[in-house]
Amino acid sequence: MSMFNIDGSGSRYEVIYRSVENPRIELRFDSIRLILPKDFRGKPEDLLLSKRDWIERKLHEHEEMLRVASGFELQRRCEYEFRSLVLGFLDHYSDELGVTYGRVRFRGMRSRWGSCSSRGNLSFNTLLSYLPDELVEYVVLHELAHRLEMNHSRRFWGILEYYIPDWGERREILRHYWVRLHLEGLTD
Structure with a gap:
């Protein structure tokens, strides 16, 4: 280097x-x-x-993000609590959106909070277990909204806006939590 x-x-x-x-x-x-x-x-x-x-x-933006992120608190959920939280949000929002989904997986991911395959299979980053409920809710809704729109079109963001009007703020906070998790040595 x-x-x-x-x-x-x-x-x-x-x-x-x-x-x-x-x-x-x-x-x-x-x-x-x-x-x-x-x-x-x-x-x-x-x-x-x-x-x-x-x-x-x-680099200056990065330093500011590190400063802000250092003040964020991490949750300490066990695996069962985390899975129950995600599955609860999945049940709620799949009913609200009128969508189905396939298999649900929980795994470590290097750069994403979640994903939705074209077959409707959902994956969630296990690092979400450290985040506040409202951020987990955002990620779950984000992935389920892909069952209606497989892209990030205006329609997709409109779905998020309808159910979570402060989705943009939550998305920004998620970026800071990634940094916070890094400060704890939990990310690559």
């Missing part, structure tokens, strides 16, 4: 070459990841320098 100087402080970065069309910069909790096309011919450092303002802004 190399160092990149921003604001007089060095940020670690790693370069990964993949079969991608365009370069991509990912800010990690402790480093910057630069994803480059396999045929990239320039210097990675030059690309980072050209995006310096964006990186600085994002």
